[in-house]
Amino acid sequence: MPEHDVLVIGAGLAGQRAALAAAEKGVSVGIISKVHPVRSHSNAAQGGINAALDVDDSWESHAFDTIKGSDYLGDQDAIEVMCREAPEELLHLEHIGVTFHRNEKGELGTRAFGGASKARTYYVADITGQAIMHVLYEQLMKYSEQIDRYEEWFTTDLAIDEEGRCVGAVTRNIKDGTTEVFKAKSVILASGGNGQIWQPTTNALICTGDGIAMAYRAGATLMDMEMIQYHPTTLAGKGFLITEGARGEGAHLLNAKGERFMEKYAPNKMELASRDVVSRAEQTEINEGRGFPDGTVALDVTVVPRKRIHEALREIVLVGRDFAGVDITREPIHIKPGNHYTMGGVKTDIWGRTNVPGLYAAGEVACVSVHGGNRLGANSLLDTLIFGRRSGEDGAQHAKGHGFGQVSRTVLSDAEARVDAIIARKHEGGRRVSEIKAELGKTMDEKVAVFRDEEGIQSALEIVQRLKEEATSAYIDDRGTVFNQDVLGAIELQNMLENAEACCMAALERKESRGAQYRTDYPERNDEEWLKHIDVSMNGEGPEISYSPVTITDWQPQERTY
Amino acid sequence: MSAYTLKVRRYQPEAEEDDKRGAYWETFDVELDPTLSVLDGLLQAKNDKDGTLAVRCSCRAAICGSCGVKINGQSTLACKTQLGEAAEEAARMARNGGGEAEIVVEPMGNMPVIKDLVTDMESTHWTKFRRVTPWLLPSGPPPEREYIVPAESMVDVTQSVACIQCGACVSSCLSMEADPDFIGPAALAKAYRFVGDPRDGQTTERLYDLANDPHGMYDCTHCFSCIDACPKGVAPMNQIMRLRRLAGDDHGIRDVNNGHNHEMAFVKNIKKKGTLDESLLLQESYAPGVKGKLMPRVSAIKGLLGSIPTAIRGIKTGKMRSVPKLIPGVHHKLPGDAQGHVEEIYERAEESKIQLNLYIIGEGGEEDHAAEEVEPESVSEEPTTA
Numbered sequence: 048m049p050e051h052d053v054l055v056i057g058a059g060l061a062g063q064r065a066a067l068a069a070a071e072k073g074v075s076v077g078i079i080s081k082v083h084p085v086r087s088h089s090n091a092a093q094g095g096i097n098a099a100l101d102v103d104d105s106w107e108s109h110a111f112d113t114i115k116g117s118d119y120l121g122d123q124d125a126i127e128v129m130c131r132e133a134p135e136e137l138l139h140l141e142h143i144g145v146t147f148h149r150n151e152k153g154e155l156g157t158r159a160f161g162g163a164s165k166a167r168t169y170y171v172a173d174i175t176g177q178a179i180m181h182v183l184y185e186q187l188m189k190y191s192e193q194i195d196r197y198e199e200w201f202t203t204d205l206a207i208d209e210e211g212r213c214v215g216a217v218t219r220n221i222k223d224g225t226t227e228v229f230k231a232k233s234v235i236l237a238s239g240g241n242g243q244i245w246q247p248t249t250n251a252l253i254c255t256g257d258g259i260a261m262a263y264r265a266g267a268t269l270m271d272m273e274m275i276q277y278h279p280t281t282l283a284g285k286g287f288l289i290t291e292g293a294r295g296e297g298a299h300l301l302n303a304k305g306e307r308f309m310e311k312y313a314p315n316k317m318e319l320a321s322r323d324v325v326s327r328a329e330q331t332e333i334n335e336g337r338g339f340p341d342g343t344v345a346l347d348v349t350v351v352p353r354k355r356i357h358e359a360l361r362e363i364v365l366v367g368r369d370f371a372g373v374d375i376t377r378e379p380i381h382i383k384p385g386n387h388y389t390m391g392g393v394k395t396d397i398w399g400r401t402n403v404p405g406l407y408a409a410g411e412v413a414c415v416s417v418h419g420g421n422r423l424g425a426n427s428l429l430d431t432l433i434f435g436r437r438s439g440e441d442g443a444q445h446a447k448g449h450g451f452g453q454v455s456r457t458v459l460s461d462a463e464a465r466v467d468a469i470i471a472r473k474h475e476g477g478r479r480v481s482e483i484k485a486e487l488g489k490t491m492d493e494k495v496a497v498f499r500d501e502e503g504i505q506s507a508l509e510i511v512q513r514l515k516e517e518a519t520s521a522y523i524d525d526r527g528t529v530f531n532q533d534v535l536g537a538i539e540l541q542n543m544l545e546n547a548e549a550c551c552m553a554a555l556e557r558k559e560s561r562g563a564q565y566r567t568d569y570p571e572r573n574d575e576e577w578l579k580h581i582d583v584s585m586n587g588e589g590p591e592i593s594y595s596p597v598t599i600t601d602w603q604p605q606e607r608t609y
Numbered sequence: 610m611s612a613y614t615l616k617v618r619r620y621q622p623e624a625e626e627d628d629k630r631g632a633y634w635e636t637f638d639v640e641l642d643p644t645l646s647v648l649d650g651l652l653q654a655k656n657d658k659d660g661t662l663a664v665r666c667s668c669r670a671a672i673c674g675s676c677g678v679k680i681n682g683q684s685t686l687a688c689k690t691q692l693g694e695a696a697e698e699a700a701r702m703a704r705n706g707g708g709e710a711e712i713v714v715e716p717m718g719n720m721p722v723i724k725d726l727v728t729d730m731e732s733t734h735w736t737k738f739r740r741v742t743p744w745l746l747p748s749g750p751p752p753e754r755e756y757i758v759p760a761e762s763m764v765d766v767t768q769s770v771a772c773i774q775c776g777a778c779v780s781s782c783l784s785m786e787a788d789p790d791f792i793g794p795a796a797l798a799k800a801y802r803f804v805g806d807p808r809d810g811q812t813t814e815r816l817y818d819l820a821n822d823p824h825g826m827y828d829c830t831h832c833f834s835c836i837d838a839c840p841k842g843v844a845p846m847n848q849i850m851r852l853r854r855l856a857g858d859d860h861g862i863r864d865v866n867n868g869h870n871h872e873m874a875f876v877k878n879i880k881k882k883g884t885l886d887e888s889l890l891l892q893e894s895y896a897p898g899v900k901g902k903l904m905p906r907v908s909a910i911k912g913l914l915g916s917i918p919t920a921i922r923g924i925k926t927g928k929m930r931s932v933p934k935l936i937p938g939v940h941h942k943l944p945g946d947a948q949g950h951v952e953e954i955y956e957r958a959e960e961s962k963i964q965l966n967l968y969i970i971g972e973g974g975e976e977d978h979a980a981e982e983v984e985p986e987s988v989s990e991e992p993t994t995a
Contacts (some may be wrong), residue, residue: 083730085774086673141755144745146770146806149760156760171767177672178770185744198731222723251667287670358764366670369689372644481656524660527623530724533660
């Protein structure tokens with residue numbers, strides 16, 4: 048039974064940052080990931096990372112933009128922490144090797160991004176997430192004596208003791224199918240979001256909301272689960288991401304008539320309004336017949352100087368060429384809003400602590416909440432790093448003050464029995480796992496997307512509940528132990544359905560329009576009744592809704608225009 | 610929608626059926642849009658027909674580097690190869706070589722296979738990767754603010770930073786096939802990422818280490834396979850060549866492998882003769898210049914004597930076909946003033962010295978347009994090696 052003072056589950060930016068921060072505090076650390084760490088989805092963050100580092104900028108300005116972007120649902124104490132600590136974190140990344148873009152003087156240079164009142168986005172071409180994550184992985188190797196890596200281990204459940212404390216996790220070694228209980232004094236979830244519930248999505252196949260579901264089953268409270276970001280520029284059909292950096296570099300959005308339609312929706316910020324605003328504008332154009340026949344509008348990057356495109360937007364040149372057959376330096380590319388980011392997640396405080404003692408969460412799996420109803424571009428990398436580090440530090444502190452808990456003897460056998468039961472399912476009578484997943488994705492993208500209403504969400508919830516039932520008998524083909532991806536897929540499906548149910552319930556509950564939640568049946572924001580978080584927790588076998596207040600420090604809600 | 614046949618090299622380590630012992634082929638018929646990827650095809654087969662089919666994948670967009678495989682013999686990412694293109698290539702291969710027009714999908718090479726298309730990258734790729742001390746080693750404590758470095762230097766290393774560690778180059782590396790201990794294209798490209806970074810304080814040490822390792826930077830034979838295979842335009846071979854130039858030229862490292870001298874022997878040889886005069890090549894490699902030949906070092910004599918078996922093997926296998934080629938000085942000359950043209954090419958290349966970096970010059974077809982905008986780089990690049 049492996050033992051670590053701090054156990055991190057998930058090895059994207061939040062997880063790796065947490066592991067490094069904990070190790071720096073002198074405790075033993077284990078980091079587990081169901082894929083090799085550099086395969087994690089933080090890779091896909093293209094555009095950059097926000098920080099008010101420039102002398103003319105201020106953390107207050109960054110905080111205000113973030114709060115306004117969140118449609119006032121973000122918790123302002125947490126946003127203050129994130130924006131205040133951003134410059135120091137950015138410099139730390141630079142010092143350990145991230146190859147950030149420089150200006151002519153050789154200093155860190157910025158680009159403009161959506162919803163921001165200043166250009167404060169620092170970047171590496173359009174591979175910022177990848178560039179930072181590979182540097183953190185370099186550091187994991189550098190500190191390999193303090194940090195044990197478990198690469199390609201799939202965590203199925205958290206271990207909770209009789210007093211409700213998190214004391215470890217149950218994990219399956221994908222390579223040989225053995226299951227181990229990892230004991231830990233602090234457990235940090237950093238396993239990412241749940242975008243795979245929607246099809247199409249910009250999210251990787253691994254983003255199945257495992258951490259959210261595990262924490263939920265273990266008694267943790269989920270928050271803001273209805274807040275799902277649709278990114279304004281994704282490739283139709285395949286859902287691939289075209290960075291907001293393209294618009295940051297000056298690219299235009301055009302409808303089929305060639306009009307720069309953002310003039311109507313956000314006359315000041317135009318294409319660089321916040322994402323919920325731009326996505327709704329595009330969807331409105333498409334719904335009202337001013338889109339292209341394939342249900343898209345166009346992103347015109349040709350207005351950006353060619354040399355600049357090659358230097359700063361090369362990745363999307365490749366995406367255009369390889370996945371859409373379009374040379375974006377010569378012609379506009381068809382795009383539409385697509386599922387992109389989970390603002391909600393496991394509810395935490397500003398140190399990543401959940402309501403389950405010993406359990407932390409950081410990054411997309413968590414909801415601090417710094418993003419509220421809508422995340423600003425280039426704030427997600429920041430969120431992962433700031434709260435990853437804080438979770439790692441506090442997790443280490445917590446570990447120093449506590450011993451290892453008592454892991455119940457049945458934890459391991461329960462986990463093994465669960466896998467055995469999936470493998471033993473008969474093909475007769477059940478549905479294939481992949482079939483249920485496809486129905487879920489289609490349902491959510493139709494009914495719980497940019498525009499929502501009660502009828503649609505209610506019908507989505509009913510379908511999700513039926514699929515949950517069907518998933519208990521869904522069958523697989525692989526009965527082996529070595530690299531059995533089939534059985535992992537069945538576990539992921541269950542996790543996804545638990546996420547989807549919480550999302551639908553929260554979306555149904557919030558009877559107003561705020562941030563990413565736009566209810567056509569309640570088109571106005573209603574601060575009097577709904578300036579509050581919707582929490583979802585498991586009560587017995589089913590989900591239960593409650594509310595928690597939004598923390599407001601200095602910024603009172605105002606009307607939101609761009 | 611079109612129909613495609615995927616012929617997949619499979620290995621099920623736990624299979625009990627007789628026909629599934631060891632590696633075997635299995636074909637899957639899939640129906641998808643031609644612009645969708647081979648990975649989409651594999652996933653359709655896995656989702657609809659056979660869940661035991663193992664393939665690593667995650668992002669579907671050539672960012673995560675999970676789905677390295679060989680398609681029609683070429684190492685690449687399954688998600689980045691369109692079904693339509695792969696089918697055309699398969700049809701072309703069938704026309705030329707016979708057999709069925711099936712899209713052939715195999716696990717990556719130079720790595721043990723765990724199951725189907727899943728390879729053991731840890732024991733190969735990642736072990737080599739750790740060999741190059743893959744983290745920044747600054748000299749002294751960090752500055753209060755950021756390091757001030759030239760903007761171009763960051764753009765320059767971005768080409769190797771763009772590497773997603775998919776292993777396609779490792780899979781395709783012919784030198785590694787011959788020498789499994791070769792550090793290899795991915796790890797050496799990673800090494801350049803630090804060598805080219807002005808913030809790193811161990812540049813000379815890194816270069817010295819990789820030049821003197823018998824399986825290091827001089828083990829590459831310029832076959833271009835890694836450049837072809839790389840889905841991200843990292844061009845690992847180019848990064849290796851830059852390591853060599855920095856080591857041999859800028860840092861004056863004379864490696865125990867005789868790699869630098871051997872490389873310079875090629876450069877001189879072609880400049881003088883136009884085509885390769887193999888009889889002079891070895892002498893020049895081990896005992897460069899007049900001085901080297903008049904007063905050969907012991908190691909040079911040893912090296913030359915040590916090469917005799919290779920030369921004999923060359924004659925026996927027919928690689929060295931004409932006996933006169935063995936006699937120094939008998940090598941034929943280029944017709945007319947062709948040799949003058951070769952020398953002009955040398956001069957032109959010496960003058961322009963541009964870095965071949967995709968982040969600066971863009972993709973194919975635009976070089977002329979972009980080259981005008983490129984400033985000469987401070988780091989010199991020798992135009993030609995071997």
